[in-house]
Amino acid sequence: MTESAQPAFRGIRVIVVAHGPPLKGGIATVALDLVEDPGLNAEFEMVFQNTAQNDSQRGKFAVENIKRAVADAFNTFRLARAGSVVHSHAVQDPWLVAWRQVCIAVAARARGARVLLHNHNQAPYMELPGEYKVSRLNRWAFALLDKLVQANILIAPAGEPNIRKYMPTVALPVIANSVVVETVPQSSAVHDPPVILFIGELLERKGIVILLDALDQLDAQGVGNYELRILGDNRPGLDLLKDQMVNEITARGRGDTMTGPVSRTEVYRHLSEADLYVFPTFTEGQPFTVIEALAAGVPIVASNIQAISNMITEGVHGRMIALDDTPGFAQAISELLADPQLRSQISQANRTLALQRFDRAVFRERIAELYREHGRAAQ
Template identity: 25%
Template sequence: MLSTRKAFIGKSSPPMAHDVFPGILADTSMDPINKHHILLLGPSLGAVSGVSTHLNLLLQSRLGEDFRLGHFQVGSEGRDETAAIKVFRLFSSPFLFCRELIRSQVEVVHLNTSLNPKAFWRDVVYLLIAKALKKRVVFQVHGGKLPEDFFAGNGILTLFLKWILRKSDAVVLLAEIEKEAYSRFVALERVLLIPNAVDLRYFENCPEKTFPNKQISAVYIGRLTRDKGVHEILDALDMLVNEEMIETVRVTLAGSGPDEPSLKRLVADRGLEPFVTFAGPVFDELKQAFWEEAELFLFPTYHEGLPYAVLESLASGTPVVTTAVGGIPDVVEEGRHGVFVPLRDAKALAEAIKEMIGDRERMRQMSAACRARAEEMYSLDRLSGQFSRLYTEIIG
């Protein structure tokens, strides 16, 4: 159940853990002797998710120079499971976690969760085990509802949420909009804002974007689900076809998800096949090529924390058309790095696409501003530095 291996760095494939039960420990420190042991809880390192990206970035960052970093996998990651296997996983994982805390002398448990019911109730178990064993806990929230809305109308459960947050030694948030909400549940000095980051080395070879062609390469990357706004992208594209503007844009959809079959049927039914490509999940060299070729990032999502796709868009110099939800307004400045559109508004999205592709000089200026923003604010060194200070402070 336990193994030791390196976190992936650069262009190599991430370690895959889809075929094993939760409870795998990836120890990434070259010399663990005399280093404080930090255990990162979260999904498989090989899963297609923002939290998996976050974990991989922490494991490949400079944190490993000062701390012994491990990874404990939780969750099913969408695997097809029999009822017996699911029950075994749910009951065995907390026991494996407890054993690992005792055996490996873990000092800090860094729990990566979100305020949605499935993740919250699962991860509360790990938090309570860690606190029972007198471990420090970093409770990092990756999106979901704000705390006052999570158990809306249920005062007892809201008090329970407040108690859980106060059991944590630190609550880490991604977006400024979350900070005020959480400060009503836990002391402000224990609430930290640590935005996501991106490994800028991955984008060093991205060429300067000059937008020389009549047809713009617009892209989307992420899960193919309605709440990511993918249907609005296709609706907007359909409007551009009807306005005979389609020769100016082509869309590539990268990723996978439950809506993929219905989206492909929608493209076929509307005759959009010549203008839409389903690229599937992209990793490593394919992902690098994806961002090198991208000229406009379409991300009309309904709700977010601080999505890695937006940070990657900035790092590659790709202007973005998105919605002002979650932490996105912390990253994207309207008119400088991209433009905002209202939620669920395909017509506004189509108008924004036309506006962007109609002014190539503006797109060139945005592209340069995007790269500068990523380099100034969202480097991996900044992320590792903030977590290093946090771990050191709570260990004491």
């Protein structure tokens, strides 16, 4: 529902505070998953507070951002009421973002609502325990939030020791991101020729150069019986760094492998036809593309970073390769291309994992438990 939710609804009111469309990304995806979920809407009065966001100045100390933070807090105060739950999504770092969360929490508590935060930052899930560091202003904001909110939801267990360092008393439930697994067609992972898939932003930090280098090595070794598909928005003029990567992909003779922007339905179609999902990324929080590949039963070859190693197991769901290890990626891709029986076995394991850990039904029930607990507590 939107802010015009039916006033006669007698269930617990939940205000989901997050930046949504026209912005994209993990926060917008999760927020829309919540407010559009039929099961949650049947039990709760779901209200979406789509926060204004100055995208070009995101997270920076700017007058426009301060005005928007105040406006967001005012709108939260207007929508919240005693017995309601405010579910606020943010990266919680840098400090201005964290203090915006403080403003929203104060506004919600002033109305008698309970507050659940949802941490979408990459850093706490990437850094080793105790190595996540924030500024002094950020620490002060975390200290206040530790007293103001009832829980700070994390997307992976790796974030717990890093957030606990700054929020010593608040509950830190772990609830993974999700997809509706049954809507994702399953791949057999056995096609002729096998399809290698990349899905993501066309940026260097996603490891595309490593993928291209690894495939060049395979071509030089005579392992060329595959089809590469690169799914990502390659329209010019949107981002200078993206334009540079598109130019490099084209210059290296792989320009025709780029699909351009595709719908979610088309992403799922490509996954259903894929034999490998290769993701040599450098930094992630909990990537939806890995969840979608699991749901489609596609074997994964990905960087061995904490965010992904918390999601899949080496040798069971694919291969985990050290950061920036081009020969390692080339070898893993080659071995899996040569073994369709192993790909089929991994495919079944991946679909099973998706149903157990990353299905929308699991996500919905965990979230609903928190809404019930804190909605009742606030009434």
